[in-house]
Amino acid sequence: MSALRGTAVTVRVGTVLGIAVAICFVTGLISHFIQHPQPWFLWPSRPVWLYRLTQGLHVISGIAVIPLVGVKLWSVWPKLFERPLLGGPVRALERLSILVLVSAVLFELSTGLLNIAQWYAFRFFFTTAHYAVAYLAAGAVLVHLAVKLPVIRRALGEPLDEAPAEGTPGPTRRTVLRGTWLAVAVATVATAGQSVPLLRELSMLAPRSGRGPQGVPVNRSAVAAGVLRSARASEYRLTVTNGSQVRDFSLAELQALPQTTRRLPIACVEGWSVDAEWTGVMLSRLIAEVGASSGSDVRMISLEPPGPYSRTVLPARHARDSATLIALRLNGEPLALDHGYPCRLIAPSRPGVLQTKWLSRIEVVT
Numbered sequence: 342m343s344a345l346r347g348t349a350v351t352v353r354v355g356t357v358l359g360i361a362v363a364i365c366f367v368t369g370l371i372s373h374f375i376q377h378p379q380p381w382f383l384w385p386s387r388p389v390w391l392y393r394l395t396q397g398l399h400v401i402s403g404i405a406v407i408p409l410v411g412v413k414l415w416s417v418w419p420k421l422f423e424r425p426l427l428g429g430p431v432r433a434l435e436r437l438s439i440l441v442l443v444s445a446v447l448f449e450l451s452t453g454l455l456n457i458a459q460w461y462a463f464r465f466f467f468t469t470a471h472y473a474v475a476y477l478a479a480g481a482v483l484v485h486l487a488v489k490l491p492v493i494r495r496a497l498g499e500p501l502d503e504a505p506a507e508g509t510p511g512p513t514r515r516t517v518l519r520g521t522w523l524a525v526a527v528a529t530v531a532t533a534g535q536s537v538p539l540l541r542e543l544s545m546l547a548p549r550s551g552r553g554p555q556g557v558p559v560n561r562s563a564v565a566a567g568v569l570r571s572a573r574a575s576e577y578r579l580t581v582t583n584g585s586q587v588r589d590f591s592l593a594e595l596q597a598l599p600q601t602t603r604r605l606p607i608a609c610v611e612g613w614s615v616d617a618e619w620t621g622v623m624l625s626r627l628i629a630e631v632g633a634s635s636g637s638d639v640r641m642i643s644l645e646p647p648g649p650y651s652r653t654v655l656p657a658r659h660a661r662d663s664a665t666l667i668a669l670r671l672n673g674e675p676l677a678l679d680h681g682y683p684c685r686l687i688a689p690s691r692p693g694v695l696q697t698k699w700l701s702r703i704e705v706v707t
């Protein structure tokens with residue numbers, strides 16, 4: 342057995358693991374900075390599927406990391422417990438960096454998985470911690486790479502087909518590697534269907550590839566958001582404000598404004614995404630009704646009681662995009678209650694979590 346372990350396997354699995362971690366880290370940062378805007382971070386509104394792609398990659402690469410980490414740890418397992426445990430200062434530092442590396446990566450994987458599984462109990466802690474520990478993991482990977490560079494160089498030249506130690510026939514390192522790639526492929530296919538329509542039927546691990554009303558999964562229902570009555574009230578009005586200019590629109594008045602139809606994806610931070618056809622009033626047109634120009638950020642406020650999802654600010658670049666709609670219809674039908682009836686925001690290349698449903702108020706930020 343032990344002949345199968347060793348640097349020839351470790352280095353090859355490690356290379357693929359490094360690539361997956363890099364993709365996961367960068368796409369994760371992108372998602373974070375869209376949700377926590379920074380002056381230096383400009384996220385484009387086109388192509389409309391850009392966030393769908395980056396967040397799909399984030400979750401797919403994160404899932405692929407799981408079998409890779411497993412095999413990599415297995416391949417060095419006995420070494421982790423070699424004596425002396427700490428030794429001199431250089432060895433102690435190296436071991437410490439590996440401890441940080443392994444714990445940070447396992448922490449990221451488990452919190453990410455819990456989030457995908459919608460274990461909302463610790464949501465805030467998750468997002469903040471998931472983001473902070475990502476730097477720790479990325480830093481530890483870089484240190485690890487730098488320290489191991491000589492070993493990596495040497496190991497890349499080691500053969501894979503060496504006969505097993507005692508001369509007994511059996512699996513070689515190449516078999517181990519093939520098994521690893523197979524596990525990665527299965528993990529990927531089993532999750533990717535939540536963002537890649539062609540793989541949908543194969544994706545038994547994707548919790549949200551299932552259907553919802555109007556062919557679109559529901560993240561949070563109207564009942565869960567506590568808007569069942571307010572969303573259906575006959576006195577419902579959408580209030581649009583620009584400083585002291587204020588206008589109230591009934592649903593009929595919104596329907597009487599020029600309607601635009603666009604194909605846009607909903608792309609949840611959890612990784613699932615679907616394309617749908619949305620019809621409604623162009624946001625730029627709606628705020629023109631209160632005399633706003635296209636250079637302003639626009640705040641969306643939901644009927645939902647104040648909480649993390651009940652309001653968002655849409656940067657001007659996205660607010661003025663002609664595909665940004667206050668949607669009244671979805672896939673040819675009036676918006677289902679769970680999808681945000683009477684009206685919701687749908688904007689291109691944005692995280693699903695910022696596509697506010699059950700709008701009650703739209704404020705031009707002045």
Ligand SMILES: Nc1nc2c(c(=O)[nH]1)N[C@H]1C(S)=C(S)[C@@H](COP(=O)(O)O)O[C@H]1N2
Pocket residue numbers: 557558559560561566607608609610643644645650651679680681693694695696697698699
């Ligand atoms: N008011 C409100 N809007 C919301 C949410 C919410 O909980 N409350 N969930 C968001 C999330 S996380 C996603 S992914 C999308 C999903 O839209 P859907 O349920 O219509 O598919 O709605 C977003 N809009």
Ligand SMILES: [Mo]
Pocket residue numbers: 560608609610611693694
């Ligand atoms: Mo979401």
